[in-house]
Each structure stands twice: as structure tokens, then as C-alpha cells.
Amino acid sequence: MFDRRPSFRHGVHPPAAKEETRDRPIHQFPFAPVLMLPLATLGDHAAKPVVVAGQEVERGELIAEPDDPLSVTMHAPATGCVRRIAPAPTIQGKMQPAIFIEPFTASTQAIVAGTACDLSASQDQVIAAIRGAGAVGLGGAAFPTHAKLQAARDRVVDVILINGAECEPYLTTDYRVMLEHADDVVTGIRYLLRASGASRAVVAIEADKAAAAHRMTAAIAELPSVVAGGNPPAAIDVERLPVKYPQGAEKILIAAVLGRQVPSRGLPIDVGTLCFNVASAAEIGRCLSTGTGLVDRVLTVGGPAVERPGNYRVPLGTPLRFLLETVGLTDEAAMVFLGGPMMGQAVSSLEIPIGKGTTGVIAVTPAQTAAIDRQRRHPCIRCGYCVDACPMFLNPAQLGLLAQQQRFQSMASDHHLMDCFECGCCSYVCPSHIPLVQQFRVAKAALRK
């Protein structure tokens, strides 16, 4: 009760539901008959293909180059043949141009290696190498890592946060990555320290992942005392945080670990820090030290409707249907969402591909969906639960009333709607079952027009 460990105020405690997959080691996933790789990793920022239909590519070979600051380098996830470059379905529901690769049956897991990036390389060289590896935020946002570092290039970063909070229920990928690839994570952190110019890194891990924290501490202890060649020498610390959602959200994590408040509409760099997910750090460590590109990502496949839940290293572009058929989807499956249950997006079609930002695939049964569907909606009783849950200290009850009256402008100008990062705590606790965060999304969308 009197936990002195750093954390943030408000937030909620959803059931973790991590037992199902937390002890399942990461398995390499087989290649699907066709891989679909949308050219845009983030929004509409499409990369420029450097391959043509009919061309044979090797696993790890460059297939698309960044075309603008927010587009991302792409590598072939499998040795095979480029079938076509054509529109493919995406999670957003619209078709986006993608590279279709048909892996050869003999395709192996070996990845074409390039030139490794030296740990003592210059800041710009490391950023360029990260860009070349196609690294993005693997915690779900899929924001290009090189763009984040480039934006902070001329600003002071004194500490970087490595996000291993993994506060979303069901997901255990970050935990497994820290447990099994702690060395990659540490190598990645050293590259990131170099690329950001920070002298200190803090790995933030929630208390329910004690084994991962131990493993990380051990991996850091093995390092020579002077890491990253910085001056003064950089330090890497492991910070254990109490379990609470949404601790893994960037602004919240910064407040929890560093006690710094990112200003409204601001970025972590405004308080002298940058956040990277542990999985991003691990991939950067692995890719840069071997000169390869990002071709797979680790994700949790779980939920009550999955027959063989676990953590898998899945080639990018694997269609959701192939993924779920391989792990076995029960007849009971009623809803599939990408990411965790608090912020994950439900999919309407299984034809969409796994992307760099997919942290998990969770399939649930009617028993779970009915729990929400059968809820009776009541008027707001002003209990204030949402006010006590909102980690951004907004007033969701008031926002909800305004949303019902469609007073979107007032929501934004008087009640800080744009500070809401849609963690869903308000909807989670509402005893009247008012879809608060859902209404806020509608309001934001209406305001954007």
C-alpha cells in the first residue's frame, strides 16, 4: 500500500491476463504463402520501392527506401519472388499500395547481412544506420525511430527511457524479449545513447516482470564500466515500477520515472528525454550489430479463442489469417484485435498483414464480448470514477456531457480534449457504461475536419 517506488497518479488496474503466454518462449514463425508489405508504415508516408514485380529477393534485402522524413526503409522478410506492387487491405480499412512477396518453399531464416555499425560511430552515422535498418517504435506507435532521433538532433537529451512497462493485459512480448534477448536490448540501448547524445538510460519495468528486471540488471552488469564511449561515461539503470495501466504511455512513463511533465501538445524532447520500447532497442541492437534490416517482429498471440497461444517472431507482412490458422483459432472466436485489450484495434478482416507496429493479436470469444455488449447503459451519475482514473487529469464526465451535445469545439478549447491520448481508463471504470473515450475519438475526428 505504501509503495515508495516511482509511479504516476490515477490510472487503473485491469486484470493482467499474462499467465497464458508469459512462460512461452519466442518461436520463429513459418513463412506465409504470400507476404504483404504496405509501403506506408505510418499514416500515408509511403516508402519508394526499389524492386519490381517478378524480381527475386533474399531475406533481408532492401526492397523500399524512405521517400520522406517519416517513411521507413523496408527489407524483404523472406527469400522469394516479388509478385506485384498493388493495393492491399490495412487495419485502417483502406487499401494501401504494398509489395507482395511469395516466399520460396526453400526459404531459410538466414538474413542477408550488410555492414555492421560500430558502437563508436558518430551520432549521425548511428542515426543513419537506424534509418537504414527500418527501425520504428515497436511498442505499437510505429513512429520511425530515425525521425525521432533526428528531431532531437539539435536539442539536449540527458536521459533516455527504455519502455519495458508493457502495461496492457495479455501482452508478454516485451517481457520475453527482455528475458531472452537482454543482450540485444543492452546493445540497442548503447546505440540509442550514442544516437541521442544522452548520458543515461533508464529501463522501466513493471514489478510483475521481476525476472525480466533481473535479467536486464545482469546483462547491464556484464558491460564494461565505460559504455558507449561517452564522456562522462553513460549509465544504464533498471527502474522497477508498480503495476498500473497506462504506465507504458510515453508521457505517463516520463512522469512516473523522471517526475517530468511533458507539456500539453509537447513531445518528450521538450523535457530533455526520449522514449524507446525495449523491443525497438532489441531490434536496433540486433540489426545494427549485424548490419541487417528489420524483417520480423515479436508479438503475442493470445486470448481465449486461440488454441496455441504464445510469443512468436513473425515475418513482417504475414497475413492475419495465416497467423491465426497456424496457431489455431477456435470456432468460438468472436472478435480479433491488434494490440492489447485497452487500446487495441478490432479488425474487420483477417486479410490484413502484420506490420511493424503490431504488438499482439488477441482473439476473444462471445463470453468476453458479451460482457461488454450486454452492459446496460445509464445516464452519468457523476460518480467521478473517470475523473479519478484519467492519467491526464482531464474531466471525462464533463467531456462526455459535451460530446453528447456535440459541443466539440468547447471540448477542445475549454476542456483539453486534445490532451487525451485515448488510454480508455474512463470507459473502463464507468459504472454507467458510457463509451467515453469512444465519444472523444469521434469528437477529435470531427474537429480534424
Added chain:
Amino acid sequence: MLKRTLQLRTSPHLHSGTSVEAIMFHVALATLPACAFAVYHFGLAALLVLSVSVITCVLTEHVVCHCRRQPTTVADGAAIVTGLLYGMTLPPSLPLWMVVLGAIVAVGVGKMLFGGLGANPFNPALVGRAFLQTAFPLAMTTWSSTASDRFTSVSRSTFTWPLMRPDYDPSSTDGISGATALGLWKSEGTLLPLPDLFWGTVPGCVGETSAALLLLGGLYLIARGMMSWRIPLAILTTVAVGSLLVDQFESERRFDPLTMWFSGGLMLGAMFMATDMVGSPLTGWGCVLYGVGIGALVLIIRGWGGMPEGVMYAILLGNAVSPLIDRYIHPRLFETRQRSAAR
């Protein structure tokens, strides 16, 4: 493999499981010890008052919904809670027809007229009581004494015909005298023994006498996270600190903080009435301000008002300013917060 169409919904795909029904159930549960004590202490009359008020409140809500051609909302349990709380604020010997009338006003006017659950500006139970207090001041301040035959018979006044003057027994002399602790204190300056006040073996309204059991119910709700702990804390602290202060200057009567706490309707009001979610502010500091205001009003009315007890009006006034408090007190934004233990 996939047999059915995939369902689509936006996140969150989880819910904490709380519901209005659950909150109402636990609030009702929390009042039960005090209600049970009321039946033990005042006998059959208290049981009748409580049952009649609950039944009338539920029926009123059902009928109003029916008249408005809406699906009935009695299933959410709010009317049961209103009925219990309203019944607890009534004198045990109150004629039942008055109980019925007040319950109709409580739910019909105090709640449904404003739009039902969540829309009532005032605590419906107190609206009903305030109506009775104004309409039947005599009946609302006549306290029967505890008789030994209380489990087998009720005061004649209970079954008074509607619109007839209630007939109180002058004969019952055994048991406890008929004036409330606050009435005695105000008129004669005498203090009743604290243990009696704390445990509730004193005259008073049906559910208000046992401070101990009300406190128990309140603590249960706080532990369940179904009640703002700030409101009762602010009210009780204000009353206690205020009493100590006033006691320094007032020579006529003793302002004893514990007597103030355990007498009259303060414990019932602080724990169950002021904390009514609809009528109280949303934010933590708003709740503190609201509680301090109610506490101060209670003390002022008790000390210098025309009536011995002022909890009801204090809370109704608190309800009235609660929207104003919500208008000006907002949660302090994330970006402006400084963590004390920043590291």
C-alpha cells in the same frame, strides 16, 4: 475455422465490471446495519416506515416511467436506495400516509421531474423529507418513545387516516423520553451520555440514531471505492474543528465535538446523503470544499438556527452549489503537476 462474422468495436475491450446496479446494491447493503438497528430500537413502526417508503419510491418511479412511455428504470436500484435513505430520515411514529406522500414527492418531484437518474440536482430523499418538514412540521418533530411492546404494536399515529391529525399516545412513559439529543441540547443545554449517542439508544429518526452502524456502513462503502471519503471527512472535520472553536467563545451551551458528531442526522447525512454521487462535485478538491461548506452550515443552523437540526438543509444547499463548484474546480492538468518525490 472462423464460423462467425468478426465483431467490430473500438477499444477498450475490457471493463472493470462496476455498474450503477452494483453501486446501488452496495449502498443499500451498507445502510442495512443501521436499518436493522432501527427495527430493533423502534420496533414495528420503523419497519413499517422503511418498507412503505421503499415500496412507494419504487412504485412512483415505475409509474412515472410508464406515464412517460419509457422502459421502467426501477431495475437500477436507485429508487430502493432513495426509499431506504428517505425512510431513515423520518420519525418512527410518522403516519404512514405522510410517508407515502413524501416518497411520491421525493421520487416524483425530486428525481423523475428532473429527468430521472443522474439528472436530479438535489438528493431526492432529502427533497421528500424537506417537503414533509414544511408541510407537517408537528408530525415531523414528534418523537415517540421506545416502548417495551414495540415489536407487537405500533403507535396509534402510524395508522392515522390521510389528512387527519395524527393521534399520539400520551401514555407511553416507559423507555426513553421523547426529545432528541439535539432538541434537549438546544432548549436546555443538556448533553446526553456519549455512549448512548454513539450506539444509538436515543430517540430520533428511524435510521439516524446509531452513529456507530452508520459509520460502519460508510467505511464499508469507502473500502469498496463506492463513496467519496473526502466528503464525510471534510464534513466531520469541519464540524469538530468548528465546535472546538465556538466552544471557546460560547458560554451558554457546550459545543462538544463528539456530541455534535453522534447526535441528530449528522452521521447519516455525512455518510449517505451528502455523498450521493449525483448531487456532489466531481473532483477531489470540489468534494472537500462541498464538505466544508456543509459542515459549517450544520454547525451554524444547529448553533443559532430556528431548528435544533440542520443537516438536511445544509446538504440541500450543498447540492445547490455543487454544479457551481464543478464549474470552477477542475482537476489540475497533468502538465502542471509536480511530483513531490521527483527523482
